[in-house]
Amino acid sequence: MPDNGAGKSFYERVAAATPGGDVLMKCLQCGTCGGSCPSGADMDSTPRQLFAMISAGMEDEVLSSNTPWYCVSCYYCTVRCPQEIPITMIMYTLKRMALARGHYHKDAHINWSKSFTNFVELNGRSFELGAMTLFGLHNPFAIVKQGGLGVQMITKGRMPPVPERIRNMPQLTAILNEAKRIAEEEEV
């Protein structure tokens, strides 16, 4: 299986990029994660299957799976795992790895995450209306269906029309830029 420049196996890279991920190899293949997952029915592979594929080095298959993108981050799998594997965090790692290599499953909600993150990086606060609208540009179908809801939210005073912005944006930007630089360093 292809190794990256550092000569580390796919498993080792997933484990290293996940806090507490080194227990991944201890997966019993018991299926508690897949059984517990509230969105598990929609996943093309259950988390357990991904772990077997990770240890088999099937990097392409794993990173193009829709599984991580269906994770709702409810942590049921994590607290129930008999081997204490931080499964939710591994899903985040897989998402990042998929993004980094540039092609990922079509179900990936990368545009939603990007719209959300954009507003955070711009203002320091999230901005639902903005994110929904921006996301809507990529996904006009959604905005038609949920448009009515948006209007209702605005009239109920639950969706401010303009974003809030923190005062010390330069500080936050400096922190995030440095963090991204560190993260890049890591990649190499």
Add this chain to the structure above:
Amino acid sequence: MVEPKIIGFLCNWCSYRGADTAGMARMKYPPNVKIIRVPCSGRISPELVLRSFREGADGVMVLGCHIGDCHYGTGNHRTAKRMPVLKKLLEYNGIEPERLCVDWVSAAEGEKFATLIREFTETIKALPPFVEVIK
């Protein structure tokens, strides 16, 4: 850096067997620690520890059964009462209390034993050379 010279006093029932367990599992650790077997960590009088320092030891380990698991019931309770005081005393005399490692290793804890040895050897290596207070 000069290799630290370390003396380990290990109780016969838990910690010495823990060392054996590490050996049987072929776990690797630095060779600096020379082990002296005593029946119980309660046998280790503070003078033995101090005498080892006097003889030139850079660090001393006192390892016994976990509290509650002592082969003799409560021998290690005395260790748990004596050794903290000795550590304090070292500190008050300007000696790094880290030079005395007091811990509990069961017969099954080969990995813990090996880790302790690795960590303690590193700790001692990181300290400035032992001054001529006792030596």
Add this chain to the structure above:
Amino acid sequence: MTDRLPALQEVIGKLLPDVDGVLGLKVGPAGIVSPHLFVKDLADELASLAIWPKEPLPGTLKIIQKAHPDAKLAIVCRGCEERGIVEMAKHYQIDLANVTLIGLQCTQEEAEFCRCAKPFTVHAQTTIGTPIAGVPDTLTDEFAALSREEKLAFWKEEFLHCIKCYGCRNICPQCFCNVCTLEDETWVETGRLPMPQPAMYHLIRSMHMTAKCVACRECEETCPAGIPMAIQFRLIARDVKEMFNYETGAEIDQPPPQLLVLEEGEYERTGLPH
């Protein structure tokens, strides 16, 4: 001081018919103060009774009791001496049943001289003088605040002057062993000056003082080199209090902590790994 002396004379005078002797201090012909057993017949000797400078009386009491186990005795004791007696009783060196304690409360100057936290008695049946509050031990506090290197340098300098005269051990009421570890070649190298490993001697002695030192400061007083060794004992006493909730000489019924198994919560306070 003047008002305590006549009061003490009066108390002893009243006690003497009922006891076989009262241990106190006496001014000798050359003005030298030394321990003295005032017995019935010599009640008029009381005129030479002294209260300062203090001398460690508990050790003398032990010797008298060992020779006369059934004698009914009284002793003039300050706070520290009382604690010493209590602690020795716990180690079966003094039989409290046959001893009446006459508590002599220290004055402000005396307490300051000793940096004493408890310059008063608590168990004595009769007391002379008014108890005063303890004095902060700034010397010990200052030492505790030093860095490790400074502590090391501190003792290096102090121990340089140690001539290993064993004076500190000899004067200590808590050093009642028949043979002494400090004279055993196995632990302490003997016969050379300056001492080859001075800390060895003092570390062992400090260790032996754990839960035993009653902070009487006799050792420092007697030391010809003026080594403030009580600093170590006092710091250890604070640790013992914190870890095992034991105050030396305070409670008659409380056994020393090193004799007991760990109690609930004690282990957590030792700082040992979990």
Add this chain to the structure above:
Amino acid sequence: MSEARIGVYVCHCGSNIAGTVDVAAVAKWAEDLPNVVVSRDYKFMCSSPGQEMIETDIKELGLTRVVVASCSPHLHEPTFRGACSRAGLNPYLFEMANIREQDSWVTTDQVEATKKAMSLVAAAVSRVAYQQPLESLFVPIDPNVLVVGGGVAGIQATLEIADSGRHVYLVEREPSIGGHMAQLDKTFPTLDCSACILTPKMTNAANHQNVTLFTWSEVEKVEGYVGNFTVTIRKRARYIDEPLCTGCGVCQEKCPKKVIDDVFEAGIGYRKAVYIPFPQAVPNTPVIDRDNCIFFEKGTCKACEKFCPTGAIKFDQEDEIITLKVGNIILATGYDLFDARRIPQYGYGRLENVFSSLEFERLTNAAGPTLGRVVLRDGVTVPKSVGIIHCVGSRDKNYNNYCSSICCMQSLKFAHMVKERTGAEVYEFYIDIRTPAKAYDEFYQKVLGEGTHFIRGRVAEVTDAARQPGEEGKLIIQAEDTLIGKQRRIPVDMVILSSGLEARADAKEVAIKFGISCSADEWFIEKHPKLDPVATMTDGVFVAGACQGPKDIPASVAQGSAAAARVMSLIGQGEVEIEAATAIVNEETCVGCQECIPSCPYGSIEFLEDKKKAHIIEALCKGCGTCVGTCLSKSITLRHFTDEQLVNEMIGAMQSMKLFEAQDLVIVE
């Protein structure tokens, strides 16, 4: 110690040591150590020729001390001590350097390993010169035996020993012996009726002329040592005069107070406040449960007393304290069932038709609360579908990390019984099916053939929250079917949790009482997991059955017999060698401060009032040396671990280390 003539023997242990340590160089180096007369290396020191080499040298070279550098003393110290003895050298004049477990196996660098071996040899040589000959003390063994726990393992051990003609005291905490096995209906894989095979053994044990049975009793205190234990037993008041009671059961019948039986009926049935736990109970004598008895609560009632035909009810009875002398003790205290309430997602205690394994055992038992009918909690409805969940509380770092070993077979048995009694659909949810013993896998195949559905996947949750049509009113078991890779929801009427086994809640206390140790999971630790599975580190105390780890009936019975054999072997020896390395007080220097007395875990130090000195009762001393660490005037010496010996061992190690620091070691090939 100029008169010491030391022989040093360095073992290759094949390549185990010689592969990493230059053994020849070590032997050569040792020649120059003080007092060493001869130093040799050899392929296998523990072999007969190796031992003979040592024996010959002792005789021919007049060696007075021997050092062997080889493996751990825990392995071969007795071997080499034996060799010394045979050559006429006191075995305590022998010392071992552990250059295998502590050196060759754990050190990568060959030069470093060789240097470490040299240091360890130097330490041993330095120590051995100060060692003193010791004579072992032999004490006679009391042939009476105490067995604690009257489950099948304890009963087996009791019968084996009693049949050999020795007397056994069998102590049981519950009102009847029988243990968990008495609760079961069928036993796997043969499906024999549990009561049919156990009851005769129970009766046998109770009626045996060599057995004294104490039920409703607990061991309070154990003193002494192998061969000579003094045991204090609290025989709790039954409030029944045992000799007068005929076991007619009228008291139980007339008692107005119904109590949920959490013990024998596993909480699924009732008993009275005065009760015989089950019809075949041994002894067939009831007990009054003080906490629930109306008389003890309110001062009136006494229905049992009124109706008892023999006047056997004694409300004023008190606990009895009994002291026994025994030579050996077998602990067979069994296990507790994992409490499934700790896994809320399985719904036990919340969803009424979720059953624990012991509840289900009682359901299927013909003498149980439903007379053997498999029904739901309402007591009437027969389930049409049943889910059985494996590994409940086992193989899970959140609960118990180990495999409970019996649950697979137990679950298969449940599946068979559900089928047999109800014809319901059965779903087994498992991670792995483990059927390693004789005729076990055949049983698995039989259950497969009966049409049980096996779903490989650990159950995520059991819920009564319906999500789709067909789930209403059912318990839904949600799991990933890992063989398909899909999440499945199986609606069933009844769920059986195959709960794991746990050490008894009070195992740690019991271990301390008997002076043995517990593993992290609180199972009792055996002396050696493979070669000495029923002995413990404490001589004269043995373990049998599930108190040592999860075990099924055949394994428990085998251990009961094994422990009995070990005990009988000891009794047969007639006397036992006790620790020669005991402590001794130097009366000349002892100041009588009595600090050592409370420090002794065995109460072996007495105070001689006349001399005002401490004194150690040798037979009680176990040689831990805690008193030595306590004595400030160093007036206590622990034989074979004297200050002189330990300090010189340390000096030997230190000096060689300093030497290697000063000059590089050159190994001569």
Add this chain to the structure above:
Amino acid sequence: MSQSTGHYGFYPGCSMGATARSYLQSTEAICKALGLTLKEVDDWNCCGASEYISMNSVAAYSLIARNLSLAAQEGHTDLVAPCNMCFLNLHKVDGYMEKYPKINQQVGRALAAGGLSYKAGSVHVRHLLDIVVEDVGIDAVTAKITRPLKGLRVAPYYGCLLTRPDSRYSPEYPTHLDDLLEALGATVVEFPLKTQCCGGHMTQIKEATAYDMIRRILQNAAEDQADAIVTICPMCQLNLDAFQPQVNGMFKTKFHLPVLYFTQMMGVAFGLSNKELGIGSEITSSKTAFRKIGQEEPEEQKSLKRDKNALPMPRL
């Protein structure tokens, strides 16, 4: 803990100013009533929700750590988050920095670029519910009740992130919200799905997945005859409340379950006005539900065949 002082650092999170405005209003109202002081951390930033970490973990941790650093700078030892997501993120990053030296070092470097620093473990991150139940205490809450919620059947909905992972409360079956609501006088229904996921951001991404998850929860609450669902998290409230019409449309169901914040329930029991509590801003109206307060509840029908044959249940 600052049980006695009643002073806490407050991290409202972005939703409190927007979709969860009523949560903020009712929080302020009950804090006033209980004498709790929540001091908003100055110039806090978004926690990144579950989005940022899928993009860049170091940046996500650093984003969160800036808030911890600000809170520590203001001298807060306890930092209160009312939103489950914010709570989890803050709590998690603090824990990671303590446990993983590499993360600690990376985040430390990033913070330094903004002139900040944070020592892991110095701020204790807590959820608002925990403050109310543990520090204020049920007794003190009970003492403020003027209008007990008698007659109202409520389903206590915790969502996932408060109790998962690494929580002091059971991740599967917590009961502290149950206890609080019971103390307010409401009837707390058995609600097995109380810690199931509300769908999180799935409403924006995969409607079918999200709506089914919402449906399960609504259905379970409806089956248990709840008049309202009580939440502790803005995201849960939003999903269950705002998407209820969509769910009804997709599954042809007729759920009408108002979804309210526990702070609103407390406020109602304290006799505060709907306006103060932001009641009325929910999409699924709570009018009918609140009308039940004071009404006699029909005797609960135990459907179980509990006759003489019934076997005893294990006790919880």
